[in-house]
Amino acid sequence: MVSSFKDALNSGRFVITSEIAPPKGTNLEQMHHHIELIRDKVDALNVTDHQSSVMRFPSIGGCLAIKEQGGEPILQMTCRDRNRLALQAELLLAYTRGIRNVLCLTGDAVPVGDHKEAKGVFDLDSSQLLRTVRLLESGKDMGGSDLDGAVEFCAGAIVTPEAQPIEPQLAKFEKKVEAGAEFFQTQAIYDLDSFSRFMEYARQFPVKVLGGIVLLSSARMAKYMTENVPGIFVPQNLIDELSVAPRGEVLAKGIEIAGRMISALKKDSICDGVHIMAIGREEVVPDILAAAGI
């Protein structure tokens, strides 16, 4: 067994993952609390890696906390902050500490974050990092040397099914499959018809796809995401639903929408599972699952 998450992916049942955002600082109380709330309700928990290029407690630190609390972590690794030596070294460390799942990302650009003058590394990209995972598994490193003790990971990547134009994204998706990605977590999806068409295409590849569910916490946030976040399109009817929700019940409406989408994806077996991103409201993940009837 590589990991309980990999077993879940291969079980054929609908897989649930969610994510934990580490704190900016050393106060881990809230992160521990979120892990405690969610860990038993999901198959695995991602830990973001300086999400949006904002410096935080590291992804691997969050993964170790999940391990200590009895959960199953997915280590998110971006190529923005480390060169190939540091990335490989961190994979070795992760493996020795029982972390068995890794999500390989290129990473957001430095200037979108809070250390705008920093050097973006990008020595590798996501598809090269995936190949690096597989290389380390073979007992070799990128310099061609033998490892004294190899690694074994369930490795995944991301895809943006609603990007425009879609063709370059699909070419990249296929490169990631060839590089050894076993699972994909998608960028937020809201238009299920369009996502179903993407899944018809993705089904031809031997990978598991978890649809990205981002909690809409207000009509304003939904509009903002549609207008500003690459590859996210929130249909107008969802924005309308949030705008007419009575004051104080908007979040509940967002939870209901997320739950409804998850349940539709599951009922029609559109994809292999979902990845729930509550972005700053991790405490409501159990409510989203309850709304989905899970």
Next chain:
Amino acid sequence: MKSITKQKPFEEIMGQLADIGRVYIIGCGTCTTMTGTGGIDQVLEMKDRLQEAGKRVSGWTVIPIACDEMTEVSIKENKRAIEDANCVLAMPCALGVHRISLYIDRPVIPAQDTLFIAVEDAPGYFREVCAQCGQCILGETAGICPITACHKGLVNGPCGGTNNGKCEVDQEQDCAWTLIYERLEKQGRLDLLRKYHPPRNYQVTPRPRMIKI
């Protein structure tokens, strides 16, 4: 091809000249003339500003191409005035600063920040097109360089930050990989979009880079 520069803030230049009384100014007749940062007009303007700020200017010259070997001749011709100064304020790009430093023992203080090597798309619009990385892949990217045109320098296709053909860093900036995709499609070579490029070799010519031809 032009070396693109931006004149340093005057306060920064004055900071570097803090303990210096007499200055000799050298401009360049090529790139910094064309970018309006270190040609004759800017040299004269700098002279006035330095004098207003209490510095003495022992002389000035604009060397036709400050980065080539004729610079030595020009410096010899102006030897007396240069030696009369405590330092040289250099208004060519950094290539010129290096060349000038070869022939002058006085401190050479750059007045410019050298930004990049560019081509001029339209009058006044300069664009970096080559990072001189040593492993040209233009043949497989429809003549658009992802090392320079993609903010992250990605060689295996776009990141997830691209939106409607624009870059996540700047909505005015085109996504290099969308441009590459569009041009490959026109050329009927979309298969190249699926070609895997291995990690780059950053030691093609180890730094400091030099070569004997």
